[in-house]
Amino acid sequence: MAEERFDAIVVGAGPAGSAAAYTMASGGLKVALIERGEFPGAKNVFGGVLYRKQLEELIPEWWKEAPIERQIIEQRMWILGKESAVTFSHRNEKYKEPPNCFTGLRVKFDQWLAGKAEKAGAVPIYETVVTELIHQNGKVVGVRTDRENGDLYGDIVILADGVNSLLGKSLGVHKEWAPDEVSLAVKEIIALPKEKIQDRFNLDDNEGCTIEFIGDTFGMAGLGFIYTNQDTISLGVGVMVNDLKKKKIKPYEVLDSIKQHPSIRRLIQGGEVKEYSGHLIPEGGFTSMPPLSGDGWMICGDAAQMVNAVHREGTNLAIASGKIAGEIAIKAHQAGDYSIRALGEYDRSVKSSFIHNDLKKYRGIHGLFKEMNSDTLFGSLPQALNDAAYEWLLVDGVFKKEKQRKAVRTLKSAAGGNMELLRLGLKGWRAING
């Protein structure tokens, strides 16, 4: 590879990197988009929900041309007991116009989005690993790749290299994530005939449904998901790494066990597993976010812990941060100033955006999980809620007043007593209202 100079180099062609490359190339910058995978999306994993709003600000009506699976009109939340579920859901025709979110598969979506960046003029450099950043006089001025003579130089380097972000670590802006700052998720793509999916989930044509669930994860902090695609279902579960270590349980054991849950088993019955994958999810949120820029560089998406786990939003934060970084890079290019002074505008813009504000709102969640016992939050409490619901709905001649007392007793005892239940309620409330 001949040594080349670019206005900007983007590392990683996930949603953050492609959004940044698209923005800059559309603004006339000479951009290199480097991706280690054989093609964008080849190595990427996510649950499957893509949001309209943030990408629409970059590509109007993008869903009309992008490879999406289904348009979500119903979202369900399940709290699982051993063989039961307390469920909440919201279905609304209003989600049809304008659409709110869609299901998608990364292998197709990432290729499409990176393709848009290429069409806008970004130079694709795939199957290439950036091994380190090149510094001169304290500034980042390029990247070293695993290609022969593979140094590339640019005025700005945008790090969009995902949750592991070895490059972010090399800059010292963040450390190795602690086991309580990341969860490990495993996912299967299960093939089923389209009609079966529509029947089982009560859907027409391109309508889609999402289910998230907690409980039945061996008392570990975790969240599972089931998303409907055209003729496949994405089923997965993510569990905090510190809990996996503590309990010495493998994530695929959790997934295997969840597949036997009666509420889930019937949805995937007869399906054929087509793909199996695993990936880390940043869970540290607001308190784990590193500084976002420096002399010659900016960092976006998962590499900067931009995931709102409470709302399972990550791709949209990645796209929004990539777009903002791209816009700041264009301004810096016009001013010929790539110093932290100019690029610091990126930190300020992120701070005034939904990314910072939403993550700040939930900043207490990380502390709550750290402080509370996962066995209680994700084991005994979900089970107690299911037991209480069972008792409450069972018509067995027991007086309703007694049933109510029993339900409250069950919940109190699962939490460890009156005070603990109260403390948990208060802490939970504070954690989501930061």
Ligand SMILES: Cc1cc2nc3c(=O)[nH]c(=O)nc-3n(C[C@H](O)[C@H](O)[C@H](O)COP(=O)(O)OP(=O)(O)OC[C@H]3O[C@@H](n4cnc5c(N)ncnc54)[C@H](O)[C@@H]3O)c2cc1C
């Ligand atoms: C199981 C799971 C379920 C999820 N579900 C959802 C969901 O339903 N909805 C949602 O919005 N978000 C979801 N997320 C989160 C979402 O996937 C991420 O937030 C999002 O992909 C972040 O995008 P990114 O571009 O920052 O990073 P990534 O998508 O990880 O992209 C990083 C890219 O950089 C490349 N790369 C890394 N290092 C190098 C290097 N040194 N050289 C060259 N290339 C490199 C990688 O190959 C990759 O293509 C989920 C995540 C997981 C793991």
